[in-house]
Amino acid sequence: MNSLGRRQTSDGRHESAEERADRRWNELLQEVRVTQTGVQILFGFLLTVVFTPRFATLSETDKTLYVITVLLGAATTGALIGPVTLHRLVTGRRLKPETVVWASRLTVVGTVLLLATVVSVLLLILRVAMHNGAVPWLVAGIFAWLLLCWFALPAWALYRHARRK
Template identity: 75%
Template sequence: MSPLGPRDTSEGRHESPEERADRRWNELLQEVRVLQTGVQILFAFLLTVVFMPRFATLSQTDQTIYVVTVLLGAATTGALIGTVTFHRLVAGHRLKPETVFWAARLALVGVVLLLATVTSALLLILRIAMDDEAVPWIVAGLVAWFMLCWFALPAWVLHHYSTKD
């Protein structure tokens, strides 16, 4: 049962497959816009770190974590921008439902890569800021929180509130 009351499954959207694909595409674009803004800010910040005087004083481990973080940020950017370029390259070929399907997968890959990027960035920043044995535990706790918010809660809602077809 829905938290807003019983669901009337006889009602629903009355839209053609093309209208549904258009709606889903617009929803996906809005989601990617939110993601891309945060990724661009994070990636821009990461790109400047190597030019800071303190970078040369970092341990080899921290420099390696930095490089991995930048590569993850680049991969995240690629996946999220890939949703739009995918559409651009296949637009006009009557493949909107397929475009939405594959672009949505690219966006989900982007979210997973964003999780990895944020994890790596947190690890690097907290290692430098705290120099404490608790850093891996703090990062693990935050990763668990992200996974709960980004994946587990939506999966639970989907399972719990979906109609049994």
Template identity: 75%
Template sequence: MAPLGPRDTSQGRHESPEERADRRWNELLQEVRVIQTGVQILFAFLLTVVFTPRFATLEPTDKVIYVVTVLLGAATTGALIGTVTFHRLVTGHRLKPETVMWASRLALLGIILLLATVASALLLILRIALHNSAVPWIVTGLVAWFVICWFVLPASVLRHYSSKD
């Protein structure tokens, strides 16, 4: 088994730009499949909330948070599905590297929107469940945790290991 840690990547992969674009597209598609499932479940749940008897009893602030959460969920869904529709609409025009670049940007936007959706949903749910002034602090702590896991840690690893090349 190879040791964990920096690897000699000076040789890199022996692939053409087209092969690299194909590989990166397949990797992106797998990533979007994973995240899209969670987004679909969250969005479906959010869409049903308005039809429950309890919704009518929510405070106006909670209804506003709910609407914002649903809109963020819709925007998240749009960005993540946009990765696939982007590919579908430009496929066959010999733009695979450009397609991968733009679809990757849409996926990253979808992840950022997902962070906002989850934060908003947590705020709504915890406000209703706890009726506590600590809720914004709890949500802020969880958002910070997501930012660390989703962005800071990968950026740190990238900076650490790419500086060794």
């Protein structure tokens, strides 16, 4: 620790716990902003589908899939807006480091829910558009791709970093 109360962290930064929490919060906010926008557009689109003439012609399976997709979209929206609400409600109570941890966990939950929502939307749209046996394979391919991009790559990076230490 230096004379200003700062200490060098494992990533070579010289920052206090409060400065680190502020930095991590700002980084998290930027990440959440990106996902929130996409989720809100997707969810808004989903809410309008039920009011189109085509909706009445869907099979019961597709209507059930639609309801599941809307519920997943609502849950995703809640999880990804949650960090902002959490921060607003606990601001000024000296809980910034804890808030960052809780908001980060909520964001990960939101990302998992987003994965489920995107897969569900794809399944519904491709079932209606294609009516063939390729749909599950196409959706499975996109699911695998999203898993790779969103979870496997970060896990691999963490694993490589841990091995270097």
